[in-house]
Amino acid sequence: MGTSSPTAAHDRAAALDAADPLRTYVDRFVAGSGVQAYLDGNSLGRPTRVTAERMRAFVDDQWGDRLIRGWDEGWFEVPLTLGDRVGALTLGAAAGQTVVADSTTVLLYKLIRAALALRPGRTDIVVDRGNFPTDRYLAEGIAAETGATLRWIDPAPDSGVTVDLLEPVLGDRTALVLVSHVAYRSGHLLDAAAITDAAHGHGALVLLDVCHSAGALPVRLDAWGVDLAVGCTYKYLNGGPGSPAFAYVAARHLDAITQPIQGWMGAAEAFEMGQGYVAAQGVRRLLSGTPPIVAMQPMVDMLDLIDEAGVDSIREKSAALTAFAIDLVDDRLARYGVTLATPRDPDRRGGHITIDHPESRRITARLWERGIIPDFRRPSGIRLGLSPLSTSFAEVAVGIDAIETEMVG
Template sequence: MNAETTANASSVPRSNAGALDRADPLASLTSRFVESPEVTSYLDGNSLGRPLRVTSPRLTHFIEQDWGSRLIRSWDEEWFERPLTLGDRLGALVLGAGEGQTVIADSTTVMLYKLIRAAVGARPTRTEIVLDDDNFPTDRFLVEGIARECGLTIRWISVDRDSGVTRDHVAAVVSERTALVLLSHVSYRSAFLADMQAITEEVHSAGALVLWDLCHSAGVVPTELDHWGVDLAVGCTYKYLNGGPGSPAFGYVAKRLQHQLEQPIWGWMGAQDVFGMREEFEPAHGMRRFISGTPPVLAMMPMCDMLDLIEEAGLPAIRNKSIALTEFVISLAEELLVPEGASIATPRSAAERGSHVMIRHERFRDVIGAAWVEGIIPDFRNPDGLRIGLSPLSTSFEEVSVGMHRIREILATL
């Protein structure tokens, strides 16, 4: 997506959606994804990405060859190292992370628990965890449980739910008591894009560690974890990384910290001598120490195809199209939904916005049910938010236009 197309996306009417698609250098890639005849407009790619067509034969080959023919020999040949080698590839293509710092392991919740506990354990004289009161429920619930478990205090940042956490917010609460700051790079509700580099610097000025939740940015917003000095990060792989429902999460730990951190879920796959069957646990060196049990090898396979496609398209081009799509949605929302009483709860500045748009209206709960029946699939967030999630590689402007116009028609009937 060139700069001119991106800049003009917010001012085009419905009839120009096709023109935007023709000008989109990534347009041909939408055909790489499996399409459902039951779905007219898929606007929830930030909750669950579409599968790629090439994934089906990959899984068949895996079942027939890697698993069916090689059987247990595949552990020695490839599977044992897969969480680390795939983690390195994801880190290089998506995270701005050098090798030996990213691992594919458990669910997002489990990975967050491991790294939160490891971080507060590495700052034993500090007593506070900082996070915002609009962070995703899993993040908040985990911190509340860990605080109770470890006798820590939570210092909440109160934020406007139509925006998000800024450096000033963080500067006002961090202190010599802060062990860890946990924030989301992109707000799951408003799509506010936090200034990761500036906030990380602020946290470090207080001597604390920072853990970034990348669930709504990994694969669509370029990050430079190494360059920005990030300590820890966790993200899911079933949104913009199209790993499929329940695909395993990734964890990033800066190399400078790995020897200092002890994660709490000890398992045989995280031991220094995995097959030594030792009497006592000795954590492995490097990122293997953050693995616990047997890794979900089969569930990692779909993500391999998406990483190939991200490498082909290039993350900067993906980000450009993401900006163009969200600007297009905002322009359509202003034209179609605001006159019906809706409001846009996402930053207008592209520099402060991820790849979804939140629109509010008191009747959107009713709209979502009717829309889904018709194959128009946006998302709903309590109490009144319609979330338009835009996965750039699988989403066309025409698809967005069709969905937004039908949402307006349904809303008007209510």
């Protein structure tokens, strides 16, 4: 049985919010009409309050006033300059290695194919069955296209990929290890440095999916020696639905890397419109078609907030939010048969937790009707995504209250 009342939980939440050095950031996001607790910031982040004005100004001043001249006046470089900022603030990446373009799916396709080309004669791609569906589906499709072989690993549902799981499938035919830094369901935080060392020990490359970590916790791609990375910007970077993704290529690979979708914006002389494709120097060669400049605007405001707050402080709050949520789950929900599908060790946990219960689908639907917004994850999970700058401890308490009410009902 639980030991604390809803009142005690809310009192504790109030004390945590009062002591939170990042508490004022919550009010810098659009709250949403009728939303009592938004617990899905790791699927779609709230917009910042200043983003609406940024978008109006872009339409009036850049697009509306400058028109096509905007390409000569800065737009052409935005995928690179914004990429450098994403790299510096959220990826631990030096300049010239990150580009903003396309979707996560398209960039993953480009980099998986690029990795195979960088390792000629090697045919194995290692991927885990707990990875996000897009990552798995792309690996399957590329294997069918190229004749590559998939080497599957099977992490526990409440865990993720470890070196112990990885080592048995690595060998002299391994071209690429494709893994997520934070597991989309369990929230398991990968030891990226150790995984990279293990892969490199067999001559393989590492492609790290950072969709569920960039902006929520420190990422050190350069320091870890990661070869390639991809992430989205609509989760913890608050770029909005369908905002473009980003790709990272370690500087040591830039001269040799090729990608399969050759478009004019990735050419050495894009506006020459010449015969025959010659790739641009540097990370620009990952571009294909015209980049979505309008869709890049909202994330600028979130990057400003991350820069101001500091990613280490953001991580500290993230760990506190998930720890508070786990305490309430143990105290209030375990009695109803709820189990935790997320590592308890904060050093092995990302910015969300998942709880399992047979009635999770029904409960999630009811919660949405009440303005409590978590996420359902098959087969029986309720995922609580606690975006540090826009989520209060009070929201977590409200959310757990509502889940308990639905359990009783």
